[in-house]
Amino acid sequence: MDYSRAICRTLHDDHMATVRVLENLETALTRIGRKAPPAPDDRDLPRLLVDVTAVLQGEISGHFAFEEEHLFPLIEEMGETPMLAILRDEHETIRPLAVRITDVVAASRESGFNPDSWAQLYDLGLDLAEREIFHIQKEEMGFLPLLDQIVEPDDDGALSMAFAEARSAG
Amino acid sequence: MIDPGPGNPAERRHAFPGSILMGAQGRLIPYHIPLRFFVSAAVFHVAAWLLLAVGYADIAGFAGGPGVVLAGLHALTLGVLVMTAMGASYQLLNVATGVATGVVPGRFDVSRLSSWLYIPGTGLLVLGMAIGNSHVMLLGGGLVAMAMAAFAVVVGDIFRRTKTLKTTVRHGWVALTCLVLLALAGLALITDFEHGFLGGAGLPDHSALATGHAILGGFGLMGMLVLGFSYILVPMFVLSPAPDERRSTASFGLVLAGLAIAVPAALAGSAPVMALATAIGLAGVGVHLSLMLKALREGMKKRLGLSFAMVKAGWFLLPLSIILGGLAAVGIGGDNAPTLFGFILIFGWLLTFLTGILQRILPFLASMHAHKLGKRAPRLSEMGHQGVTLKLHAICHGAALALVSVGIVTGMDPLILAGGLTGSLGAVAFLWFTLGVSKLVVTFYADEKLAKST
Numbered sequence: 001m002d003y004s005r006a007i008c009r010t011l012h013d014d015h016m017a018t019v020r021v022l023e024n025l026e027t028a029l030t031r032i033g034r035k036a037p038p039a040p041d042d043r044d045l046p047r048l049l050v051d052v053t054a055v056l057q058g059e060i061s062g063h064f065a066f067e068e069e070h071l072f073p074l075i076e077e078m079g080e081t082p083m084l085a086i087l088r089d090e091h092e093t094i095r096p097l098a099v100r101i102t103d104v105v106a107a108s109r110e111s112g113f114n115p116d117s118w119a120q121l122y123d124l125g126l127d128l129a130e131r132e133i134f135h136i137q138k139e140e141m142g143f144l145p146l147l148d149q150i151v152e153p154d155d156d157g158a159l160s161m162a163f164a165e166a167r168s169a170g
Numbered sequence: 171m172i173d174p175g176p177g178n179p180a181e182r183r184h185a186f187p188g189s190i191l192m193g194a195q196g197r198l199i200p201y202h203i204p205l206r207f208f209v210s211a212a213v214f215h216v217a218a219w220l221l222l223a224v225g226y227a228d229i230a231g232f233a234g235g236p237g238v239v240l241a242g243l244h245a246l247t248l249g250v251l252v253m254t255a256m257g258a259s260y261q262l263l264n265v266a267t268g269v270a271t272g273v274v275p276g277r278f279d280v281s282r283l284s285s286w287l288y289i290p291g292t293g294l295l296v297l298g299m300a301i302g303n304s305h306v307m308l309l310g311g312g313l314v315a316m317a318m319a320a321f322a323v324v325v326g327d328i329f330r331r332t333k334t335l336k337t338t339v340r341h342g343w344v345a346l347t348c349l350v351l352l353a354l355a356g357l358a359l360i361t362d363f364e365h366g367f368l369g370g371a372g373l374p375d376h377s378a379l380a381t382g383h384a385i386l387g388g389f390g391l392m393g394m395l396v397l398g399f400s401y402i403l404v405p406m407f408v409l410s411p412a413p414d415e416r417r418s419t420a421s422f423g424l425v426l427a428g429l430a431i432a433v434p435a436a437l438a439g440s441a442p443v444m445a446l447a448t449a450i451g452l453a454g455v456g457v458h459l460s461l462m463l464k465a466l467r468e469g470m471k472k473r474l475g476l477s478f479a480m481v482k483a484g485w486f487l488l489p490l491s492i493i494l495g496g497l498a499a500v501g502i503g504g505d506n507a508p509t510l511f512g513f514i515l516i517f518g519w520l521l522t523f524l525t526g527i528l529q530r531i532l533p534f535l536a537s538m539h540a541h542k543l544g545k546r547a548p549r550l551s552e553m554g555h556q557g558v559t560l561k562l563h564a565i566c567h568g569a570a571l572a573l574v575s576v577g578i579v580t581g582m583d584p585l586i587l588a589g590g591l592t593g594s595l596g597a598v599a600f601l602w603f604t605l606g607v608s609k610l611v612v613t614f615y616a617d618e619k620l621a622k623s624t
Contacts (some may be wrong), residue, residue: 019409019471023471023473026473085541086541089546093546130550131549134537134550136470140409
């Protein structure tokens with residue numbers, strides 16, 4: 001994507017990283033399957049789950065909050081409220097999923113996965129990956145191109161700074 | 171629905187292909203319009219494979235004429251391919267261009283009218299072909315032609331008003347032109363069954379006009395719509411930048427030139443000119459496919475699922491169909507080469523590609539309707555029992571293509587029968603998927619109506 005505003009490029013990079021990690025999660029979950037937890041000597045999965053929780057913290061907490069606080073009002077001024085209704089609705093659906101996955105992964109660090117906790121992670125992970133990627137799809141193809149047209153060059157730097165702060169706070 | 175009008179900033183904001191994803195629920199046409207086309211297409215899909223199975227003994231050396239084979243062919247071309255294109259065009263163009271679908275003189279919705287004419291008209295035409303009754307064929311063909319005229323009015327009106335998506339619109343204009351020629355040629359062929367006027371007074375003979383009719387339908391109407399819509403849909407699904415406009419224009423020019431040369435060459439029965447058209451068409455398709463593959467490489471989304479396995483198979487079969495058409499035109503490949511060309515063009519490229527795209531569009535449409543009603547949409551992959559239906563369809567479809575192709579090449583009719591039955595099973599699975607997603611949408615609205623009444 002060829003965006004002219006720095007804030008759109010930064011958000012796009014964030015999306016790229018999220019899609020990559022969530023597609024890896026989908027691949028790993030479907031490879032292992034739902035029925036039995038992963039083998040204890042599976043070294044790739046713990047590393048992947050570290051990436052997943054990092055993405056969830058950055059993407060879900062910081063990214064969503066930044067959009068809602070700083071970007072949605074810009075779109076709202078244009079009257080594009082149906083678009084925002086979809087994005088807000090999806091944020092509200094994805095947030096609790098992210099929290100639950102983070103909790104399941106945190107619990108697994110202490111005691112590993114049993115069949116129940118693994119099945120829980122499997123269901124939540126696939127649900128989150130599909131919903132978040134579909135959400136990013138909408139933002140990439142609709143929201144960011146629109147934002148790229150309406151953000152003034154003078155505001156671009158300030159928004160990028162605010163995003164960096166939101167990410168570190170998230 | 172709001173029509174921002176040309177030049178309005180609201181319309182300019184929808185100048186990117188992906189605007190299809192945003193604000194789309196505000197421009198959704200009534201759910202039952204696209205769904206009636208998609209469900210009908212899924213039913214005709216089953217009918218087409220079954221008719222192919224019933225007529226298995228006459229497929230390999232098929233040379234035209236009324237009967238079960240011609241009925242099966244039109245169950246697929248009109249019943250599935252054009253039916254899907256109509257439903258998808260009404261909804262997608264409305265959303266993607268930001269220009270409302272709505273030729274509504276008084277309270278008369280032309281897109282709805284087209285469905286009332288087209289769905290029964292196609293049924294009658296297929297029935298008339300199957301039983302060899304030219305009066306029933308003419309009645310069905312007349313209804314289909316009127317429906318196509320209504321479709322052309324609605325879609326042409328959108329093309330005329332939109333200032334965006336130029337590549338898609340260019341392809342669309344050519345498709346509509348081919349639609350008019352296709353309908354005229356089709357009605358002439360049906361009339362010729364009864365009156366036998368073709369071949370006299372400087373007119374092409376029945377076989378030459380049938381070849382021209384096939385090229386206009388397969389590469390002209392359907393091919394141009396598929397290529398044009400691909401420039402919107404593929405980048406949207408894989409999350410890639412829009413394809414380079416200069417290269418897509420070059421592809422368009424080459425494909426149009428190939429088509430413009432192929433149709434008169436077919437009518438005149440000129441093999442060397444057909445070979446030239448094949449080469450030009452192949453070059454145009456080569457540029458198009460290079461743009462599509464570039465979109466896949468650059469797309470953010472790499473796990474594209476079963477739907478894109480179908481789409482990629484369709485992309486492989488597209489140039490293959492052109493090559494087979496060229497070989498058949500110059501007399502290489504034996505007596506069954508024209509049949510193989512027709513099968514790979516229609517059941518191969520077009521059907522494979524469209525079922526791949528339709529399995530993405532249907533859940534997406536359901537999701538948009540859920541958003542419109544403020545409901546939480548189920549996951550896309552949960553809709554329509556995809557784990558069973560779409561997998562079964564893909565396996566059966568691939569096996570059926572292989573069996574029938576080998577059957578045509580070798581003249582082994584039992585293989586064609588096996589392929590027809592396997593394809594029918596896959597089509598039933600796809601119908602199950604389509605009904606599952608459609609039922610979901612209907613349930614959204616039924617629940618909404620109930621909630622409002624209580």
